[in-house]
Every structure is written in structure tokens, then in C-alpha cells.
Amino acid sequence: MPRPPNASRQTHVLLAALLEQPRSWRHGYEIAKQTGLKSGTLYPLLMRLSEQGLLQSRWTESDQAGKPPRHLYRPTAAGLSLARELCASATLAAVQSKSLKAGA
Amino acid sequence: MNRLAWHRLLAQKLLRHAVALLPRNQSSWADAMRAEIQHIDDDREALSWALGSFRACLTERLRVLQPHISAHTLGALWIVVFVISSAYNMSIALAARLGYQRTTSALGWWMRDFQYDRFAHFADSIPIGLFLLMGLAVLLFAAALKLNLRSRPAAFATFCCALGASLAAWLYQLGIPAYLQAMSPPHLWRIGICFALTVSVLGALRFLAATQNSSVQR
Numbered sequence: 001m002p003r004p005p006n007a008s009r010q011t012h013v014l015l016a017a018l019l020e021q022p023r024s025w026r027h028g029y030e031i032a033k034q035t036g037l038k039s040g041t042l043y044p045l046l047m048r049l050s051e052q053g054l055l056q057s058r059w060t061e062s063d064q065a066g067k068p069p070r071h072l073y074r075p076t077a078a079g080l081s082l083a084r085e086l087c088a089s090a091t092l093a094a095v096q097s098k099s100l101k102a103g104a
Numbered sequence: 105m106n107r108l109a110w111h112r113l114l115a116q117k118l119l120r121h122a123v124a125l126l127p128r129n130q131s132s133w134a135d136a137m138r139a140e141i142q143h144i145d146d147d148r149e150a151l152s153w154a155l156g157s158f159r160a161c162l163t164e165r166l167r168v169l170q171p172h173i174s175a176h177t178l179g180a181l182w183i184v185v186f187v188i189s190s191a192y193n194m195s196i197a198l199a200a201r202l203g204y205q206r207t208t209s210a211l212g213w214w215m216r217d218f219q220y221d222r223f224a225h226f227a228d229s230i231p232i233g234l235f236l237l238m239g240l241a242v243l244l245f246a247a248a249l250k251l252n253l254r255s256r257p258a259a260f261a262t263f264c265c266a267l268g269a270s271l272a273a274w275l276y277q278l279g280i281p282a283y284l285q286a287m288s289p290p291h292l293w294r295i296g297i298c299f300a301l302t303v304s305v306l307g308a309l310r311f312l313a314a315t316q317n318s319s320v321q322r
Contacts, residue, residue, distance in 0.1 A: 028140050029153070039137070039156030044163050047133055057136075067143055071136030 010037055012090060014045050015083035018055075018075045022083075025058065025072035046073060054079030111147035115154035122158035125165045134161070183252060183263060187245040190270060194238040200227030201235075234276050241269035 017035045018026075032042050049055040056076050059069045075083060119141055123134030137157040144150040192211070199207040200223050208227075212218035244266030251259035 027143070028136065029144060032153075039140075039153045040159030040163070041156070043133065043137065043157060043160035044167075047130065047164065062143070064143075068139040070139055070143060071132070 010041050011045055011049075012086055013037065014042070014049075015075070015079070016087055016090075018073075019080065019083040019087060022075055022080050025060070025074045027070045027072050031073065049075075049079060054082055109147070111151045115141060115147070115151040118151075118154045118158055122154070122161040125161040127165070127168050130164065133164075137161075183245055183249045183266075186266065186270065187242065187249060190238065190242045190245055194235065194242060196223075197227045197230055197238070198235065200224045201230060230277075234273060237269055237273045237276065241266050241273055244269055 013035050014031070014037065017031060020034075028039070028042060028046070031037070032039060035042070037045070046055060046057075050057060050073075054076055055073055057071055057073050060072055061069050119138055123131075123138060126134045137160070141150050141153055141157070144153055196208060196211040199211060200220070203224075205220055205224075208223065209218075209220050212220070212223065244262055248259050248263035248266050251262055
């Protein structure tokens with residue numbers, strides 16, 4: 001059976017991190033630091049989410065002189081909705097797992 | 105040059121090659137990766153970031169290739185095999201010709217019954233023109249690979265030229281008596297089978313591509 005899109009643990013981690021500050025624009029390195037994802041995992045995820053319309057991006061001038069502009073990311077309304085949905089189901093799964101362990 | 109600067113330099117070079125792998129319509133992501141590394145102050149971390157970005161670009165390229173797996177991916181893999189084998193053949197023959205016994209023996213360690221003395225005798229009889237032909241084949245294979253990764257139509261023609269140069273080099277070798285003495289008959293058969301297989305695979309790929317194009321036009 002094919003796996004549903006955005007079902008990986010890394011996608012959940014990324015969406016959960018984006019959900020923490022849904023309005024603010026953040027750059028790739030900052031997201032990588034926060035989530036612990038390596039750039040090799042992070043960029044394909046950002047590309048996928050952007051393609052699916054779950055993430056918006058823009059360029060901004062750097063604060064530091066002589067440094068190039070940075071690419072910033074922020075979840076779209078659809079992305080936020082999906083992130084909330086996934087976080088809710090993850091919380092539910094965690095509660096169910098805890099109650100199963102307690103019952104056993 | 106200190107160690108940290110070396111890390112930074114390698115990271116930048118790696119990223120420059122990595123972004124070349126990405127399809128043109130995703131060039132903004134390539135720019136994003138290149139820009140981001142300039143904002144990482146730690147050189148080691150920059151190198152780690154560049155390695156990850158390289159993996160990301162490669163993943164993305166492979167994902168884009170997936171729908172064309174019958175033509176592009178197989179073609180690219182096939183060319184990789186030829187680039188490696190042609191470069192290897194040229195290296196071992198050149199090392200023997202220049203009298204680097206250790207290098208030649210190291211390159212031939214995996215071959216059963218590899219004897220430096222016999223091989224050096226063969227390598228000595230190789231004319232310079234043949235080395236140039238082998239070098240040309242390697243360059244053409246590499247160019248074909250690059251064109252194939254960029255989905256350029258010239259990739260197939262370049263690969264055919266490379267294959268022609270490689271075949272010419274092989275036929276040229278057959279004219280050298282020392283080659284026939286150095287190589288056992290089963291080895292010659294294997295090379296012949298490899299060429300026949302290549303022609304069949306390429307023919308099949310070409311046929312599939314033509315069939316796909318005609319069905320799209322319809």
C-alpha cells in the first residue's frame with residue numbers, strides 16, 4: 001500500500017516546529033537547529049511542502065553586510081491546518097499508547 | 105591555508121557542484137542553499153551543511169528522473185559504468201607504461217592471475233595514439249553523463265560517439281599482438297558480450313523513447 005503524503009516522522013517534526021511560531025518567517029539553518037534535521041533531510045521536505053502549497057517562501061536582505069540575501073519560510077493557512085491536524089493525532093496516539101501501557 | 109579555511113573551501117566547491125544537479129525550475133532552491141551556507145560561521149558546520157545539501161540535490165534529481173526511469177536513469181547508470189571502466193582501463197595501462205609497478209599491481213589486485221610483468225609488456229606496446237583515444241572515450245562518456253543528467257537530447261549522440269571511440273580503442277588493441285598474448289580468450293569474449301549488451305540496451309531505450317514520444321503526440 002502506498003504511504004500517504006507527509007506521513008514521515010521528519011515531516012511531523014518540521015510541521016510541529018513551524019507551528020510553534022506560525023506567523024514568523026524563518027530561515028533554513030534556524031529550522032534545522034530547532035528540529036535537529038540535517039540539511040539533506042530538511043531541503044527535500046521544504047521543497048515538497050512548498051510544491052503542495054503548505055509552505056510559502058520569500059527572500060530577504062541580510063542584516064550582516066557582505067552576506068547574500070536569505071530564503072525564509074513560513075507555513076500557509078493550509079500548512080498550519082495540516083500541522084494542527086497532525087499534532088492533534090500525534091497527541092491522541094501518544095495518549096492511547098500511554099493508556100494501553102497502563103492497562104497492560 | 106589553515107584547516108578551517110580548507111573546510112570552508114571544500115563546502116563551497118561541493119555546493120557549487122550540488123546545485124548543478126538540481127533541475128532548472130528549482131534553481132531558487134539552489135540559490136537558497138548557497139546563500140544559507142554564507143551565514144554559517146562555523147567552517148565544520150558549513151561543510152556538514154554542504155554535504156547535506158549535496159544529498160538533497162541528488163535526492164531531488166533522482167526524484168525528477170523517476171518518471172523517466174526507462175530512459176534517463178538507466179542511461180545515466182549505464183554511462184557511469186562506462187566512465188568508471190574506461191577511466192580504470194586507461195589508468196592501469198598508463199601506470200604500467202610509466203613503470204609505476206606498485207600502482208599497477210594495486211589497480212590489478214582484484215583480477216585473478218594478474219601478472220605485472222605480462223601486463224607491462226602489453227602496456228609498453230600501446231602507442232600514444234591509443235592512450236589519446238582512450239582519454240577521448242572517457243571525456244565523451246563524462247560529457248554524455250552530464251548531458252543525460254540535464255536531459256539534453258544530445259546525450260544519446262554523445263554517448264554513441266563515446267561508445268564508438270571506446271570500440272575503436274578496443275579494435276585498435278586487437279591489432280596489438282601483445283594484447284592478445286596478455287588477455288585470455290574468455291576475457292575477450294566478455295568484452296564482446298559487454299558491447300553487444302550495450303548496443304541492445306541502448307537500442308531498447310531508444311525504441312522505448314520513440315514509442316513514448318509517438319504516443320504523446322497522438
